Amino acid sequence: MFQFKSMTTFAASAVAATTILATSVAAETTLRGASMFDEEHAYTKTLREFSRLVSENYAGEVSFDISLNGELGDESDFVTFLQQGVAIDFAIMAPSNMATFAPSIPLMDMPFLFRDLEHWNTALSSGVMAPLEAELLEKANIRVIGYAGGGVRNLASADPITNMEELNGHQMRVMGAPIQAQIFAAIQAAPSAIAYNEVYNAIQTGVIAGFENEAASIQNLKFYEVAPHITLTRHAITVRPLVMAESTFSALDADLQAVILAAGADAGAFGRELESRQDGEKLQEMIDAGQVFVSEFEGRDALLEMVIPVQDAYAAELGATDLLAAIRAQ
Numbered sequence: 001m002f003q004f005k006s007m008t009t010f011a012a013s014a015v016a017a018t019t020i021l022a023t024s025v026a027a028e029t030t031l032r033g034a035s036m037f038d039e040e041h042a043y044t045k046t047l048r049e050f051s052r053l054v055s056e057n058y059a060g061e062v063s064f065d066i067s068l069n070g071e072l073g074d075e076s077d078f079v080t081f082l083q084q085g086v087a088i089d090f091a092i093m094a095p096s097n098m099a100t101f102a103p104s105i106p107l108m109d110m111p112f113l114f115r116d117l118e119h120w121n122t123a124l125s126s127g128v129m130a131p132l133e134a135e136l137l138e139k140a141n142i143r144v145i146g147y148a149g150g151g152v153r154n155l156a157s158a159d160p161i162t163n164m165e166e167l168n169g170h171q172m173r174v175m176g177a178p179i180q181a182q183i184f185a186a187i188q189a190a191p192s193a194i195a196y197n198e199v200y201n202a203i204q205t206g207v208i209a210g211f212e213n214e215a216a217s218i219q220n221l222k223f224y225e226v227a228p229h230i231t232l233t234r235h236a237i238t239v240r241p242l243v244m245a246e247s248t249f250s251a252l253d254a255d256l257q258a259v260i261l262a263a264g265a266d267a268g269a270f271g272r273e274l275e276s277r278q279d280g281e282k283l284q285e286m287i288d289a290g291q292v293f294v295s296e297f298e299g300r301d302a303l304l305e306m307v308i309p310v311q312d313a314y315a316a317e318l319g320a321t322d323l324l325a326a327i328r329a330q
Helices: 002-027 042-057 075-084 105-109 117-126 130-140 178-186 196-204 215-220 254-288 300-318 321-329
Strands: 028-034 061-067 090-092 142-157 171-174 190-193 210-213 229-245 293-296
Touching (some): 042 061, 042 090, 042 142, 042 229, 042 254, 075 142, 105 130, 105 178, 105 300, 105 321, 117 142, 117 229, 117 254, 142 215, 142 254, 178 190, 196 210, 210 229, 229 254, 229 300, 254 293
Parallel strands (some): 171 190
Antiparallel strands (some): 090 229
16 A cells, blocks of 8 residues: 555656646747858847847846858748748748748839838838738738848849940849849849859859849858949848747737737848948958949939839739839839
């Protein structure tokens, strides 16, 4: 009888210990982030700011594990992971890389969409992008929790591209969303979608003659070594949603969800200010180091006129004519 009581007590103790352990594990939440860049890049700094804000404002236990330098692949890989709810929980990425799951989402990053930085910042702070956020959530199971970005994108090429004649037939890499290719085809370039991690070699081997990007990425990945000529087309001001896997978000408690939404909005604003400020600084650093040669594009106003029919047709195809008008009206 004594042995029976001891075994019962032991079993009860084991159950209690298991319950305590399970409670402890449940109380500890680890959120996994990913960046293609190092600690100095604005995207990584924005992810760190998001992590800091969540940690400071959430009463429970939460920790962060952020993989850097493309350890988990490129942004197309991030999208797949987020959509499937594996490997990573949050990241910053270009809308065009999410087009496979949400065809309308590249509208928010369409070339020549924003007049200037003020228009861009006003649009991202206004809630006007809500219909696109809803589509991404419904079709890709990815939730937008903030907006970073702010880099001004220009052409980068092996040889100078300074006017319409030199742009005509220019073999260049664009992001995968069809609207990107359509826009650059409309201004007489010859665009093709190439994986981001293949761009350097593609220029080096002559597969393409250039691409388009912002200063931070050109500097960070040393693209200036193969494409030292920067043409100031200023065709885009980057919109880079800070996103989270909905499967992760929906599993969190209500308090943490609220903290994440607030932190995402604030971290996005932090990232926009940081990148827009650093963009000119990084371009000047490359100029001063003799790494790039910068030219204005002769007749840039003509480019703006050439793309309007493509933008309008794209919005009409998506049923987003009113949305495009609302963004332009901001």
